[in-house]
Amino acid sequence: MKKLMTLLAVSGFAVAGEASADYALNLTEGVTELSRDIHDLHMLIFWICVGIGVLVYGILVYSLIHHRKSKGAVPAQFHENTKIEILWTVIPFLILLGMAIPATRVMIKVYDTTGADLTVKVTGYQWKWKYDYLDEGVSFFSTLSAKSNEARQMGSGIDPATVDHYLLDVDHPLVLPVGKKVRFLFTGGDVLHAWWVPDLGWKKDTIPGFITDGWATIEKPGTYRGQCTELCGRDHAFMPIVVIAKPEAEYREWLAAQKGTAVQAAGEPATSQEKPSDHQPEPPLAAAGSSEATSPAPAIGEPLTQEVAMTLGKEVYESHCQSCHQANGEGVPGLFPAIHGSQVVQGPLAAHIQLVLNGKPPLMASFRNILKPQEVAAVITYQRNAFGNSTGDLVQPADIATH
Amino acid sequence: MSVSAIHDDHHDHGPAKGLMRWVTTTNHKDIGTLYMVTSLIMFMVGGAMALVIRAELFEPGMQFVDPMFYNSMTTLHALIMVFGAVMPAFAGLANWMIPMMIGSPDMALPRLNNWSFWLLPFAVLMLMSTLFMEGGAAAAGWTLYPPLVLQTGAAFPFTIFTIHILGVSSILAAINIIVTILNMRAPGMTLMKMPLFVWTWLITAFLLIAIMPVFAGAVTMLLTDKFFGTSFFNAAGGGDPVLYQHLFWFFGHPEVYVLILPSFGIVSQIIPTFSRKRLFGYSSMVYATASIGFLSFIVWGHHQYTVGMPIEGELYFTYATMLIAVPTGVKVFNWISTMWRGAITFESPMLWAIAFVVLFTLGGFTGLMMSISPADLQYHDTYFIVAHFHYVLVSGAVFAIIGGVYYWLPKWTGRMYDERLAQLHFWLTTLSVNLCFFPQHFLGLAGMPRRIPDYALQFAEFNAWSSVGGFIFGFSQLIFCYIVIRCMRRQGEHASDEVWEGAGEHGLEFTLPSPAPYHTWETPPNVH
Ligand code: HEM
Ligand SMILES: [Cu+2]
Numbered sequence: 001m002k003k004l005m006t007l008l009a010v011s012g013f014a015v016a017g018e019a020s021a022d023y024a025l026n027l028t029e030g031v032t033e034l035s036r037d038i039h040d041l042h043m044l045i046f047w048i049c050v051g052i053g054v055l056v057y058g059i060l061v062y063s064l065i066h067h068r069k070s071k072g073a074v075p076a077q078f079h080e081n082t083k084i085e086i087l088w089t090v091i092p093f094l095i096l097l098g099m100a101i102p103a104t105r106v107m108i109k110v111y112d113t114t115g116a117d118l119t120v121k122v123t124g125y126q127w128k129w130k131y132d133y134l135d136e137g138v139s140f141f142s143t144l145s146a147k148s149n150e151a152r153q154m155g156s157g158i159d160p161a162t163v164d165h166y167l168l169d170v171d172h173p174l175v176l177p178v179g180k181k182v183r184f185l186f187t188g189g190d191v192l193h194a195w196w197v198p199d200l201g202w203k204k205d206t207i208p209g210f211i212t213d214g215w216a217t218i219e220k221p222g223t224y225r226g227q228c229t230e231l232c233g234r235d236h237a238f239m240p241i242v243v244i245a246k247p248e249a250e251y252r253e254w255l256a257a258q259k260g261t262a263v264q265a266a267g268e269p270a271t272s273q274e275k276p277s278d279h280q281p282e283p284p285l286a287a288a289g290s291s292e293a294t295s296p297a298p299a300i301g302e303p304l305t306q307e308v309a310m311t312l313g314k315e316v317y318e319s320h321c322q323s324c325h326q327a328n329g330e331g332v333p334g335l336f337p338a339i340h341g342s343q344v345v346q347g348p349l350a351a352h353i354q355l356v357l358n359g360k361p362p363l364m365a366s367f368r369n370i371l372k373p374q375e376v377a378a379v380i381t382y383q384r385n386a387f388g389n390s391t392g393d394l395v396q397p398a399d400i401a402t403h
Numbered sequence: 404m405s406v407s408a409i410h411d412d413h414h415d416h417g418p419a420k421g422l423m424r425w426v427t428t429t430n431h432k433d434i435g436t437l438y439m440v441t442s443l444i445m446f447m448v449g450g451a452m453a454l455v456i457r458a459e460l461f462e463p464g465m466q467f468v469d470p471m472f473y474n475s476m477t478t479l480h481a482l483i484m485v486f487g488a489v490m491p492a493f494a495g496l497a498n499w500m501i502p503m504m505i506g507s508p509d510m511a512l513p514r515l516n517n518w519s520f521w522l523l524p525f526a527v528l529m530l531m532s533t534l535f536m537e538g539g540a541a542a543a544g545w546t547l548y549p550p551l552v553l554q555t556g557a558a559f560p561f562t563i564f565t566i567h568i569l570g571v572s573s574i575l576a577a578i579n580i581i582v583t584i585l586n587m588r589a590p591g592m593t594l595m596k597m598p599l600f601v602w603t604w605l606i607t608a609f610l611l612i613a614i615m616p617v618f619a620g621a622v623t624m625l626l627t628d629k630f631f632g633t634s635f636f637n638a639a640g641g642g643d644p645v646l647y648q649h650l651f652w653f654f655g656h657p658e659v660y661v662l663i664l665p666s667f668g669i670v671s672q673i674i675p676t677f678s679r680k681r682l683f684g685y686s687s688m689v690y691a692t693a694s695i696g697f698l699s700f701i702v703w704g705h706h707q708y709t710v711g712m713p714i715e716g717e718l719y720f721t722y723a724t725m726l727i728a729v730p731t732g733v734k735v736f737n738w739i740s741t742m743w744r745g746a747i748t749f750e751s752p753m754l755w756a757i758a759f760v761v762l763f764t765l766g767g768f769t770g771l772m773m774s775i776s777p778a779d780l781q782y783h784d785t786y787f788i789v790a791h792f793h794y795v796l797v798s799g800a801v802f803a804i805i806g807g808v809y810y811w812l813p814k815w816t817g818r819m820y821d822e823r824l825a826q827l828h829f830w831l832t833t834l835s836v837n838l839c840f841f842p843q844h845f846l847g848l849a850g851m852p853r854r855i856p857d858y859a860l861q862f863a864e865f866n867a868w869s870s871v872g873g874f875i876f877g878f879s880q881l882i883f884c885y886i887v888i889r890c891m892r893r894q895g896e897h898a899s900d901e902v903w904e905g906a907g908e909h910g911l912e913f914t915l916p917s918p919a920p921y922h923t924w925e926t927p928p929n930v931h
Contacts, residue, residue: 069746202780209638212711237855
């Protein structure tokens with residue numbers, strides 16, 4: 001007990017320096033009209049509860065003090081009173097009616113996704129987000145930042161307090177324009193997830209095979225952080241969301257840079273869904289604030305050398321395969337098979353390609369639309385020549401295209 | 404309530420000797436004891452799992468367990484607490500008390516009674532054995548949502564089979580309780596004279612019979628989706644993952660009322676005794692319980708405000724859920740009016756009952772807040788709701804059970820528990836439960852999602868407090884175990900027949916000798 005208290009005090013001091021300034025007691029007002037409306041609803045119902053609470057607890061405490069036997073209280077005989085019973089049924093009902101009206105008004109607003117200026121499709125994957133700017137042909141994945149990811153491993157020896165925005169930072173944030181109505185379309189790639197940025201005022205489930213929607217008009221430029229809120233497996237806690245809201249002009253600039261970087265190395269997910277050969281490689285995602293260095297990527301269609309395939313394949317493996325099949329390729333017994341010594345990996349190439357392209361529902365996503373042929377080729381090459389596998393195969397994008 | 408009881412104590416044959424007494428018993432008191440002991444053990448096991456969770460959450464960073472195991476802990480903790488601790492405790496109390504309260508010699512279907520108990524230990528043992536299976540225990544949360552739950556390893560069919568067995572056990576117990584209450588009442592014990600604990604259990608039993616088959620059906624559909632190629636919940640095959648959620652919560656919301664209605668009953672027994680005054684608004688209590696029972700079937704969608712229902716559905720579930728606050732409020736007002744101008748004393752059972760009223764109401768307030776669907780778009784799946792349901796389930800359901808045990812333990816064992824230790828147990832538990840769960844409101848509002856093993860730095864302080872509270876809470880329960888075991892071993896002062904001053908006025912059970920003989924009411928009392 002004493003030990004625990006000391007522990008608490010120590011840990012309290014330890015985090016006080018970095019974090020105390022940040023912690024909040026109440027719901028954020030957020031940066032959209034919806035989030036403010038919802039915050040107001042929250043405060044209204046909160047104060048109603050406080051009011052009822054003061055009354056109810058007040059009467060209870062009064063009774064506990066004054067109607068004690070030790071004070072010589074003699075029990076009264078009453079045990080019903082129709083009038084008062086009707087009263088305390090009707091009055092709460094009226095209070096609720098008073099709550100229902102503003103709640104309905106706000107809910108109708110939440111559901112009004114019409115008249116949007118742009119649409120972003122959000123897909124939840126185990127354990128990353130994919131953002132598609134539907135009208136712009138820009139799309140990319142967003143995963144936990146490398147620093148947080150390193151620090152959060154058990155026995156990493158890294159103090160989370162030394163990591164900026166521990167667990168709330170990503171490699172590629174979602175960039176949105178300020179003052180524009182953004183419509184979000186949500187869907188799931190494998191299991192359920194939920195997309196929540198408290199400053200936008202709501203969360204929405206992402207459901208495989210279905211599309212749900214939501215909207216936000218962000219009023220202030222800034223960085224807004226959130227997390228997945230629907231349990232989605234092992235790394236549910238490790239797929240944060242970062243939204244950067246920029247003034248229209250800066251947003252346009254960012255967008256243009258994205259379109260310029262049509263072809264990216266794997267792991268640098270900004271890609272175009274237009275015909276990829278129209279574009280040339282460019283410095284990737286500088287505007288999004290990505291700090292990671294990237295390896296030069298070969299243009300699509302160009303045959304891979306063993307060396308390039310292995311480097312690219314390792315990157316793809318780390319961002320798309322590792323969370324299940326593990327860094328050492330040993331998998332998780334009973335859940336996720338090992339790559340090391342796998343029958344598929346050491347067997348015929350065609351089966352291996354099929355598996356990666358089609359996935360294994362409900363356990364593994366189909367990568368046909370997630371990775372480019374070049375990336376699939378690279379990661380398969382990598383798997384067939386790493387983790388103690390040594391088939392010596394070199395798979396080419398052209399091999400993938402035929403499947 | 405006045406009673407002219409004729410006790411006949413010749414041919415009062417006692418229990419059989421040895422272990423077989425417990426295996427083959429059809430005696431409602433034995434079976435009640437079995438349920439209660441099982442419940443206490445599972446309460447400690449589920450509690451240990453909670454401490455694994457709280458240990459991992461004490462500080463940011465991953466210290467002790469793999470995230471997968473963490474998820475198994477949250478899943479099993481909830482399943483064990485709900486199905487292994489709280490429900491069996493209610494069943495135990497029902498077995499012990501309902502026959503004694505309505506003047507019946509036993510439950511109506513004694514062999515069925517034995518069977519419904521003995522299914523239980525095997526079910527929970529099977530559930531716990533899944534921890535050692537390849538791939539670990541189920542880790543998709545107690546709600547077992549697909550598609551995630553379909554990623555469970557070897558544990559999957561065993562988890563589902565466990566639920567089937569638990570379901571059968573609950574349904575059998577519920578049938579037995581209904582039949583007993585409707586057929587075995589002593590002459591003069593009309594329905595509207597039944598103690599409130601009996602009433603709340605009667606309604607609970609109907610809820611159980613209605614919902615357990617739905618749950619069993621839903622998990623069977625999971626089973627066929629995984630093993631037999633059906634696509635109930637798989638969009639690629641024309642199904643819908645959200646359909647499972649509707650089925651689950653059609654079970655799940657009434658289920659949370661299964662976990663609270665008998666508590667309402669217990670508290671409604673305790674408060675009049677220690678206020679020395681009749682329960683205020685008896686008939687409105689009965690009607691309120693019945694309306695809560697009814698409403699509980701039509702509000703399930705409030706667990707799914709974020710799945711993208713049509714707005715009509717969203718609004719309907721909002722209004723219906725808000726309505727539940729009305730009968731719930733009536734109950735709270737009635738308890739307080741019972742105390743009003745009574746002559747209150749503060750023996751342990753009363754302390755727990757008062758704490759129940761205060762803290763359950765707090766959970767009711769957060770429930771009301773979450774019923775407002777737009778606001779719930781923020782609260783949903785955060786620690787705010789974790790705080791809500793622990794206030795209603797721990798400082799609600801569990802507090803009422805503990806209060807009930809203190810209230811009736813002297814009747815069961817013939818011994819008075821140690822009041823000083825019991826007061827210590829109460830204060831430690833009440834302070835720590837608040838230290839554990841109150842900060843979670845702030846965490847949720849500040850943006851911490853539920854079911855995560857690690858969190859951002861701004862959540863560190865409150866999590867540390869919460870963990871300290873959790874550990875104090877957990878270890879305080881050892882005092883409870885000690886107190887109960889002492890009474891069971893017949894140590895401590897003898898209890899009088901009435902046990903509590905004037906309790907004979909408040910329930911037939913307190914007109915029987917202490918300890919209650921193995922067979923009671925072989926000749927029914929006459930209730931005026
Ligand atoms: C005034 C009465 C109550 C209201 C209006 C209410 C409302 C709600 C709402 C709206 C939710 C869903 C929150 C969310 O997921 O976003 C919820 C969750 C929950 N409530 Fe209540 N509630 C009430 C009383 C109770 C009682 C009496 C119990 C049980 C004893 C209970 C147990 C739970 C549980 C276990 C959950 C969470 C289930 C889960 O997601 O795992 N509630 N409640
Ligand atoms: Cu509910």
